Amino acid sequence: MSTSHPIEGPDPIRDLSDVPSIEVISRAAVMLMSAAAEKLGLADPDPAESDRLDLDEARRLITALAGLITASVEYLGVHAAPLRDGLQALQKAFREASVVPDEPGQGPGEKYTGPVY
Incomplete structure (x- = not known):
C-alpha cells in the first residue's frame, strides 16, 4: 500500500509548476x-594556483550568465542589480586571470x- 506524502525537511521537493519564474531564473543565475x-x-x-582553474569553461559559464541576465533583466526587479554586479565581478576576475587579456568588448559575455x- 502506497501513500503519497510530501517530503519534509530543510529543502522539500516542490512541483516545478509551483515555482515562480523569477526564482527559477535567479537560481539558474x-x-x-x-x-x-x-x-x-x-x-x-x-x-x-588553483587546480580548478579552467578559463575556457569559465568563459562559457560567464557568457551564459550574461545572456540569461540580459534576456531576463526586465523580470528581475530588485534582483537585477546584484546579479549584474556579480556578473561584472566575474568578468573582471576573468580578465585578471587571463595571461593575454581579451580586447575590450571581446571578453566573456561582453557581447551582451x-x-x-
Whole structure:
C-alpha cells in the first residue's frame, strides 16, 4: 500500500509548476555564477594556483550568465542589480586571470553587456 506524502525537511521537493519564474531564473543565475567562480579558482586562497582553474569553461559559464541576465533583466526587479554586479565581478576576475587579456568588448559575455574594464 502506497501513500503519497510530501517530503519534509530543510529543502522539500516542490512541483516545478509551483515555482515562480523569477526564482527559477535567479537560481539558474546563482548556479552559473558559482560554477564560473569555481572555474576561475576563486574558491581557493590563490586562484592562479588553483587546480580548478579552467578559463575556457569559465568563459562559457560567464557568457551564459550574461545572456540569461540580459534576456531576463526586465523580470528581475530588485534582483537585477546584484546579479549584474556579480556578473561584472566575474568578468573582471576573468580578465585578471587571463595571461593575454581579451580586447575590450571581446571578453566573456561582453557581447551582451558591453565592455568591462
